[in-house]
Amino acid sequence: MESITSNRQLDMEALKEPRGFLRCLQWFFAMLAFATCCDFSTKLAFDIVCKDNSQATTMVTTDITYPFSIDHNPPFKFGSPPCGIKFGPKVKDQDITFPGDFSSDAQFFVFTGVITWLYCFASIAVYVFYSSNYSDEQKNYPKVDFVITALLAFFWLAGSSAWANGLNGIKQVSDPDNWIFTSQYETAAACFKTTNGTYVYTKIGECHTTSRGHFGGANVSVLFGFLNFFLWASNLWFLYKETGWSKAKQDQANLGNVETDPY
Numbered sequence: 001m002e003s004i005t006s007n008r009q010l011d012m013e014a015l016k017e018p019r020g021f022l023r024c025l026q027w028f029f030a031m032l033a034f035a036t037c038c039d040f041s042t043k044l045a046f047d048i049v050c051k052d053n054s055q056a057t058t059m060v061t062t063d064i065t066y067p068f069s070i071d072h073n074p075p076f077k078f079g080s081p082p083c084g085i086k087f088g089p090k091v092k093d094q095d096i097t098f099p100g101d102f103s104s105d106a107q108f109f110v111f112t113g114v115i116t117w118l119y120c121f122a123s124i125a126v127y128v129f130y131s132s133n134y135s136d137e138q139k140n141y142p143k144v145d146f147v148i149t150a151l152l153a154f155f156w157l158a159g160s161s162a163w164a165n166g167l168n169g170i171k172q173v174s175d176p177d178n179w180i181f182t183s184q185y186e187t188a189a190a191c192f193k194t195t196n197g198t199y200v201y202t203k204i205g206e207c208h209t210t211s212r213g214h215f216g217g218a219n220v221s222v223l224f225g226f227l228n229f230f231l232w233a234s235n236l237w238f239l240y241k242e243t244g245w246s247k248a249k250q251d252q253a254n255l256g257n258v259e260t261d262p263y
Contacts, residue, residue, distance in 0.1 A: 019238045019242065036224060042063075043062060043213060044211055058083075075096060085201040115155075160225030174212055190204060
């Protein structure tokens, strides 16, 4: 403990080196990635319009927010059945419920961003305050840094791919046309259509989508995720040269050349 404390000294030059500069970029873009994912929200909405124009149109809406467990959103409850329809006896739920749970994809992406952000703090502290330990002959710090960086690069690839897949599912659910016409006994039974495209409940004139959501912020978070993967994968080369493994290989190759040279 005393040796570690005694080696502590401020060395800002480390941040000008590729490993330090890239680590600062990784800290910044990790924060942007998980922040844009957590901050993203949108909504879906559709109207149930009656054939009888004297009857009120029912406006159905729900918010889509992190962690995107849409099927856990409160159901939209009718004060009375829309357009005066009478639901069939097999209908399990007369209220409008919403499908889709994409929380695992989003939470894994945010988890990757948060642990990356925290690790950047720790590694920058080592670069700046314990630079002598980082550059000692044993090269223990660089080797650990290299392994963790490789692991986090993999996490960014997996997390970004998962979140991109989850976002695609959210986009599908946020368009009510993809699901309100297909469930006769639950979800949105009032809007169920037969195979010939007519409504089962003839008093329904139209179920009309009014909002399919906006996904600019979510798309940006996915791009930030893959950018983080690129930054962490790119940094592996610079960290590999710090570990001493490349120098050991070179020394071994040079030794082999000397042994095979008779002169």
